Structure formats: structure tokens, C-alpha cells
Amino acid sequence: MHSITSVVSQLRILIRSVWYAIRFFGRPIKVHPTSKVSWRSIFKTNCGGGKIVIGSDCEIHDYAMIMTYGGNITIGDHCSVNPFTIIYGHGNTQIGRGVRIAAHTVIIPSNHIPGDEITPSYKRGFTALGVRIEDYVWIGSGCRILDGVIIGRHAIVGAGSVVVHSVSDNVTVAGVPARPIKLPLS
Numbered sequence: 001m002h003s004i005t006s007v008v009s010q011l012r013i014l015i016r017s018v019w020y021a022i023r024f025f026g027r028p029i030k031v032h033p034t035s036k037v038s039w040r041s042i043f044k045t046n047c048g049g050g051k052i053v054i055g056s057d058c059e060i061h062d063y064a065m066i067m068t069y070g071g072n073i074t075i076g077d078h079c080s081v082n083p084f085t086i087i088y089g090h091g092n093t094q095i096g097r098g099v100r101i102a103a104h105t106v107i108i109p110s111n112h113i114p115g116d117e118i119t120p121s122y123k124r125g126f127t128a129l130g131v132r133i134e135d136y137v138w139i140g141s142g143c144r145i146l147d148g149v150i151i152g153r154h155a156i157v158g159a160g161s162v163v164v165h166s167v168s169d170n171v172t173v174a175g176v177p178a179r180p181i182k183l184p185l186s
Contacts, residue, residue, distance in 0.1 A: 013033045013034055014033070016033045016034075016035075016036070017033035020033065020037070023039075024043065027043075027045050027046075028045055028050070028051035028052070029043055029045060029051065029052045029053075030051070030052070030053045030054070031052075031054045031058075032054060032055055032056040032057075032058070032077075034056045034057050035054050035055070035056060035057060035058040035059070035060070036058070036059050036060070037054070037058075037060040038060060038061050038062045038063075038064070040062040040063055041060045041061065041062065041063065041064045041065070041066070042063070042064070042065045042066070042067070043066050043067075044065075044066075044067040044068065045067075045068045047067055047068065047069050047070075048068065048069045048070030049068065049070050050068025050069065050070050050071045050072050050073070050089045051068065051072050051073075052066055052068060052072070052073045052074075052075075052089075053072075053073070053074045053075070054075045054079075055075060055076045055077035055078070055079070055097070056077045056078070057077055057078045058075055058077065058078065058079045058080065058081075059079075059080040059081070060080075060081045061080070061081060061082050061083045061085075061103075062083050063083050063084050064081045064082065064083060064084070064085045064086075064087075065085070065086045065087070066081070066087045066089075067086070067087070067088055067089065068088075068089035069088050069089055069090045069110070070089070070090060070128075071088075071089035071090045071091050071092040071093065071109060071128065071130070072089055072092050072093075073087055073088075073089040073092075073093045073095075074092075074093070074094050074095065075095045075099075076095055076096045076097040076098070076099065076135070077097050077098070078097055078098045079095060079097070079098065079099045079100070079101070080099075080100050080101065081101050082101060082102050082103040082105075082141075083103045083104075084103050084104045085101055085102075085103060085104065085105045085106070085107075086105075086106045086107070087101075087107045088106075088107060088108050088109060088110065089109065090108070090109045090110030090126075090128045090130075090147075091109040091110055091127070091128030091129050091130035091131070091147060092109060092128075092130040092131075093107055093109050093130065093131050093132075093133075094130070094131070094132045094133065095133045096133060096134045096135035096136070096137070096153070097135045097136065098135055098136040099133055099135070099136065099137045099138075099139070100137070100138045100139065101139045102139060102140050102141035102142075102143070102159065103141050103142075104141055104142045105139055105140075105141065105142065105143045105144070105145070106143075106144050106145070107131055107133075107145045108131075108144070108145070108146055108147060109128060109129065109130045109131040109147050109148075110126050110127065110128045110147050111126060111127045111146060111147040111148075112124070112125075112126050113125050113126060113127065127147055127148070128147065129147050129148035130147070130148070131145055131146075131147065131148075131149050131150075132149075132150045132151070133145070133150075133151045134150070134151060134152050134153040134155070134169070135153050135154075136153055136154050137151050137152075137153070137154070137155050137156070137157070138155075138156045138157070139151075139157045140156075140157055140158050140159030140160070140161065140174075141159045141160070142159055142160045143157050143158075143159065143160065143161045143162070143163065144161070144162045144163065145157070145163045146162070146163060146164050148166075149163050149164070149165065149166055149167070150166040150167070151163065151166070151167045152166075152167055152168045152169035152170070152171065153169045153170070154169060154170045155167045155168070155169065155170065155171050155172070155173070156171075156172040156173070157172075157173055157174070157178060158172065158173065158174025158175070158178070158181070159174075160174075160176070161173060161174050161175055161176065161177075161178040162175075162176045162177050162178060163177070163178045164177045164178070165177070165178075167180075
């Protein structure tokens with residue numbers, strides 16, 4: 001029985017490998033064949049260049065959007081990107097191992113430079129410092145993670161939070177803007 005399970009598992013990996021080669025043919029997108037990428041997810045690299053790399057045993061769910069906009073997006077092993085999440089790459093987005101990203105989250109490694117009376121913001125350009133999310137982070141539903149932010153290992157970002165400043169290791173943040181919160185001892 002064990003050998004049949006192993007053969008089926010290897011066959012699934014082979015089929016995924018062929019499917020990803022066909023789906024992403026000619027584009028700078030590399031997905032490990034043990035990862036599960038919904039055919040309803042959207043990957044775009046033709047919007048300014050950049051590349052996408054997804055590690056092993058990841059899950060990219062329906063309607064997740066991963067778009068480079070000139071930067072690179074790297075997602076480590078054992079991560080999940082849930083439905084309707086948007087990950088942009090402008091200034092590069094790096095996501096570590098074992099990261100869980102809940103539905104409706106937006107990661108934006110770019111920001112507009114504020115305008116003034118002489119030059120409106122759309123003519124001022126933008127920053128693209130990038131976003132880095134370290135290993136084993138949990139990001140709640142509906143979060144916004146903005147340019148220049150680093151989220152430390154084992155951090156938790158509460159649902160609906162807007163992260164505008166970096167988050168230290170092992171810290172839970174929540175709110176708009178996201179701030180450290182104390183959790184009840186368990």
C-alpha cells in the first residue's frame with residue numbers, strides 16, 4: 001500500500017511539473033512542483049519585468065494575484081497565499097519559510113511620493129524600498145503591508161491591520177496603523 005501512495009504522489013508531482021512548465025512557459029516564473037498553484041490564480045511579469053520564485057510545498061489559492069511590476073517576488077517553502085490576496089513586487093518582496101497569508105491581504109513594496117502645489121503626486125514618482133517577511137509569520141485577513149516594512153520571525157499581524165513600520169521577531173501587532181499588542185497569557 002505504501003508503494004502505491006508513493007507512486008501516486010510522484011505522479012502528481014510530475015503532472016504539476018509539466019503543467020507549470022506549460023502555464024508559465026517563456027516567463028520568468030519558477031514554481032516548485034510540490035507546490036499547489038490554483039489555475040484560477042493570476043501571475044503577471046509582463047508589467048515592468050521581474051521574476052517570481054515559489055518554493056516547495058506552498059499553496060497559492062484561487063484568485064490570488066502575484067504581480068512583479070519590475071521587482072522580484074520570492075516565496076519560501078511551506079507558505080500559503082489565500083484567496084484574493086495581492087502581492088506586488090515593485091521594490092522586491094521576499095517571503096520566508098512557513099508564512100501564512102490570509103485572504104484579502106495586500107502587500108505593496110512601493111509608495112507614492114506626496115505631491116505639493118507645484119507637482120502633483122502622480123508626477124513625483126514613488127519609493128520602492130521593498131517588503132521582507134521573515135520565517136513563520138502569520139498575517140491575518142485583510143491586512144495591508146506597505147513599502148519598507150520588515151516583519152520579523154514568528155510575528156503575528158492581526159486581521160485588518162495596516163503595517164507601516166517594521167515588526168520585531170515574536171511580536172503581535174494589530175490596528176491601523178499596526179502597533180504591538182499584549183495577548184492574554186495562555
